Amino acid sequence: MEDKDIIELYWQRDETAIRETDIKYGSYLHAVAFNILNDREDAKETTNDTYLKTWNSIPPQKPSAFLVWLSRITRSLAIDRLRFLTRKKRGTSQYDISLEELEECIGGETAVKEYELSILKDMINSFLRCYSEKQRNLFLCRYFYFDSLKEASAACGFSEASAKTQLFRMRTALKEYLAKEGFLS
Amino acid sequence: MKKEEIMQAINEVDDDLLISAQKARRKHRQNQKHQSMIKTAVILTAAASLIVVISWQMHHQTDNPTTIIEPGRDTEEKTILTLNKTITDGMGMSVVMYPDIKKETDYNPWDISMNLSALPVYEKKTDSNGEPMDLSKEEMLSLLQEYADRFGFQITEEPLSSFTAEGNTFSLTAKTKEAQLSCYADGEITVFFNKEYAPRIPESLKLNVDDLSKEEAEATATYLSEMFGYLLGEDETVWDIGGDFGYHYQPSEDLGEKEGLFRNRHYILYQKGCDDTETILNYAFHHMQIWGYDIDHPNQIDGIRILNKMSAYQETDEYPLISLEEAYEQLLKGYCIANAGGILPDADTETGDVQLVYWDNQICNYALPCYLFMMDITDALKEQIGLYIEGVRQYGLYYVPAIDPKYYKWTENDISEQRK
Numbered sequence: 124m125e126d127k128d129i130i131e132l133y134w135q136r137d138e139t140a141i142r143e144t145d146i147k148y149g150s151y152l153h154a155v156a157f158n159i160l161n162d163r164e165d166a167k168e169t170t171n172d173t174y175l176k177t178w179n180s181i182p183p184q185k186p187s188a189f190l191v192w193l194s195r196i197t198r199s200l201a202i203d204r205l206r207f208l209t210r211k212k213r214g215t216s217q218y219d220i221s222l223e224e225l226e227e228c229i230g231g232e233t234a235v236k237e238y239e240l241s242i243l244k245d246m247i248n249s250f251l252r253c254y255s256e257k258q259r260n261l262f263l264c265r266y267f268y269f270d271s272l273k274e275a276s277a278a279c280g281f282s283e284a285s286a287k288t289q290l291f292r293m294r295t296a297l298k299e300y301l302a303k304e305g306f307l308s
Numbered sequence: 309m310k311k312e313e314i315m316q317a318i319n320e321v322d323d324d325l326l327i328s329a330q331k332a333r334r335k336h337r338q339n340q341k342h343q344s345m346i347k348t349a350v351i352l353t354a355a356a357s358l359i360v361v362i363s364w365q366m367h368h369q370t371d372n373p374t375t376i377i378e379p380g381r382d383t384e385e386k387t388i389l390t391l392n393k394t395i396t397d398g399m400g401m402s403v404v405m406y407p408d409i410k411k412e413t414d415y416n417p418w419d420i421s422m423n424l425s426a427l428p429v430y431e432k433k434t435d436s437n438g439e440p441m442d443l444s445k446e447e448m449l450s451l452l453q454e455y456a457d458r459f460g461f462q463i464t465e466e467p468l469s470s471f472t473a474e475g476n477t478f479s480l481t482a483k484t485k486e487a488q489l490s491c492y493a494d495g496e497i498t499v500f501f502n503k504e505y506a507p508r509i510p511e512s513l514k515l516n517v518d519d520l521s522k523e524e525a526e527a528t529a530t531y532l533s534e535m536f537g538y539l540l541g542e543d544e545t546v547w548d549i550g551g552d553f554g555y556h557y558q559p560s561e562d563l564g565e566k567e568g569l570f571r572n573r574h575y576i577l578y579q580k581g582c583d584d585t586e587t588i589l590n591y592a593f594h595h596m597q598i599w600g601y602d603i604d605h606p607n608q609i610d611g612i613r614i615l616n617k618m619s620a621y622q623e624t625d626e627y628p629l630i631s632l633e634e635a636y637e638q639l640l641k642g643y644c645i646a647n648a649g650g651i652l653p654d655a656d657t658e659t660g661d662v663q664l665v666y667w668d669n670q671i672c673n674y675a676l677p678c679y680l681f682m683m684d685i686t687d688a689l690k691e692q693i694g695l696y697i698e699g700v701r702q703y704g705l706y707y708v709p710a711i712d713p714k715y716y717k718w719t720e721n722d723i724s725e726q727r728k
Contacts, residue, residue: 124544125544147544187323188323188326188327190330191323191326191327191330192323194326194330195319195320195326198319199316199319202312202315202316202319206312222311222312222315225311225314225315226311228314240313240316240317243313243314243317244317244320244321246317247314247317247318247320247321248321248322248325251321251325252325256328259325259328259329260328260329260332263318263321263325263326263329264329264332264333266315266318267318267319267321267326267329268329268333270333274333274336277336278332278333278335278336279332
């Protein structure tokens with residue numbers, strides 16, 4: 124079923140919308156969640172939570188890129204869920220590894236104000252657009268989708284060694300960029 | 309800043325950036341499945357008498373990762389393609405017939421509104437001696453076994469080789485209780501069902517009736533998608549129920565043929581990709597055709613053919629595309645691949661339809677995107693060859709490479725020189 128038809132079902136409050144979403148994107152969303160949570164049951168629950176949030180968001184929303192929209196929700200819910208899990212489960216997922224890598228880009232642990240988060244989002248977009256599509260894809264495979272280095276490098280056409288270097292350089296550049304804009308203490 | 313906040317900001321990255329990454333990941337996953345299937349099959353087949361059970365979720369896609377062009381890459385690095393024209397005055401013309409093609413539904417997935425800027429070109433795989441390198445006998449054997457498993461058939465005897473020449477196996481055929489399965493060196497699978505086991509669609513639907521309406525054909529295609537879509541993969545299945553007209557000069561009662569015009573409708577199923585490019589490639593290289601020819605059982609499926617053309621090709625690069633208008637100018641100059649009785653269209657020739665397709669044949673080493681112009685040459689055919697059929701217009705098929713002309717050259721026998 125076309126995305127626009129599935130979204131129409133949500134607008135008509137037809138519950139088959141959830142089934143159709145699951146058929147089309149269930150396994151994909153599960154994989155996104157699993158990359159963060161590293162636990163099938165948690166990933167399954169997160170996927171189901173995604174459907175619930177989608178049901179409660181459409182209408183009034185009408186996403187133009189449905190899978191991207193769903194991926195964002197799943198990723199966000201999975202990260203929230205992970206924060207409440209025991210320490211024991213952490214440190215084994217790609218999310219944790221990616222998080223450690225991105226620590227290089229930030230300064231202290233001072234919370235950012237809400238309006239500054241919006242500016243930060245725009246800055247990340249601007250930062251990424253300075254790079255080639257291939258490099259951007261690598262960054263997002265690693266830090267949005269939390270693919271392993273091996274998977275991310277293969278998907279984007281880099282060797283692992285080259286991908287590692289690329290990501291290191293991008294993190295360094297991001298840190299300099301954020302520091303220049305006053306986001307780092 | 310907290311590290312979670314930067315993660316949160318990354319969550320809000322623009323849609324188009326995420327779509328691009330999503331596409332790369334998805335292509336990689338499909339390639340992984342294909343590579344895994346071939347590797348597993350070769351290893352297990354070498355042990356002999358082992359039956360390879362491969363999950364039906366595997367896709368038949370290119371076994372080489374897609375090369376994504378880096379913006380700003382020096383275009384001089386691209387391979388200049390050498391293309392052949394085949395324009396002859398002989399028999400077997402590439403012409404289609406319709407009462408009026410403009411009234412037909414175009415089921416080709418390409419649409420001009422897609423605004424594609426580039427598409428991949430594929431080259432036939434060759435070995436170190438430059439000889440075409442199709443699937444090996446072991447790879448064909450494993451494909452046969454995989455599809456037998458997907459259908460739930462059991463191969464009853466050792467697959468026999470057929471059409472072997474100079475030590476190369478061009479096809480393998482295996483027999484099961486239910487059907488005869490053939491695998492060809494380019495990855496094509498053909499299934500001919502034995503009559504008593506031929507699957508049937510509901511009697512309210514029909515497969516092989518000449519005068520099936522478009523609505524009836526759509527209903528049949530929808531049912532076939534649900535029935536067999538899994539053979540292609542797990543993505544959404546879409547269909548093409550086009551096909552032109554034919555003419556029975558010598559009708560056959562046995563085959564239920566009446567004299568005169570008949571509709572040659574086909575049922576082609578393919579998968580919708582994650583984007584327009586993938587959909588176009590699926591349509592071109594990995595689709596399924598289903599047919600029936602038993603006039604006593606118009607709802608009976610007699611055969612299925614599945615194309616896995618990527619088995620024989622490797623991707624060279626993505627090439628920038630020219631516009632439809634630029635392609636039309638190339639056509640008028642005679643720069644096209646065609647076999648329409650030696651007739652080339654001019655500025656007065658009416659354009660019936662244009663599609664974007666992948667063209668490949670035995671002569672050319674490449675599979676490349678082409679604008680397929682279907683030009684009304686009815687009057688020219690009548691005048692120059694004496695060929696005319698009442699009730700239909702005849703449209704010559706002219707393939708104009710859709711890639712920028714600076715990336716290819718024509719071989720000799722270029723009759724466009726005559727036009728200059």
